[in-house]
Amino acid sequence: MSRTLPTIFDLFSQADVPLARSRGGLGIGLTLVRTLVELHGGKVRATSAGPGKGSEFEVRLPAGVEHPEVPPDTETHPASGAGTPRTVLVVDDNVDAATLLGEALRRRGHTVHLAHDGASALETAARVAPEIVLLDLALPDSDGHEVAARLRSELGLTESLLIAVTGYGQRHHRARSAEAGIAHHIVKPVDLARLDQILAAWEPRVGSPKAPAAGAPA
DSSP states (O other): OTTTGGGTTSTTOOOSSHHHHHTTOOSOHHHHHHHHHHHTTOEEEEEESSTTSOEEEEEEOOOOOOOOOOOTTOOOOOOTTOOSOOEEEEEOSOHHHHHHHHHHHHHTTOEEEEESSHHHHHHHHHHHOOSEEEEOSBOSSSBHHHHHHHHHHTTOOTTSEEEEEESOOSHHHHHHHHHTTOOEEEESSOOHHHHHHHHHHOOOSSOSOOOOOTTOOO
């Protein structure tokens, strides 16, 4: 366990012990814990004295005033340095991960829509014409690169910013994203500070994408 501590909160990280792997965990639970804690301005850390001596997890959260729940698909006041509020589509078959990322973006003032497969991503994009698409590349019904191509060719979202959000970050993965017209390739778990920089710096070349005409393919 002690050797695992530096990476214990990384996506797909698992302790290299037979019991941990025999129970079939995916290694995403602690990543979600860290993301949720950080969304509330806190920090989490793990400590252990060594194998067989147990582990301790410490969560620190700032004291503050409770904020009312933000309803889905609505704008909030942008946080300092968050840039221009945008219409964002988050596409990820991991519902928890998509929800957490969507909430982080809403807190930054963006209008957020969620989709959990390629078909619903295209249907939602046809309806809301997102300026930003955060796209998981391993979707249950289609390849994320194919979805990216259809967003461009079928829906005409040529000015939208496409960002891959994926668990794969090797050079050939990044190259394939670039070939599909995806401007940025972010490896999970999402570095929110980096994402803030990307969104704050982006401006469409011509203007915000126009909503597709009625009857546009979904």
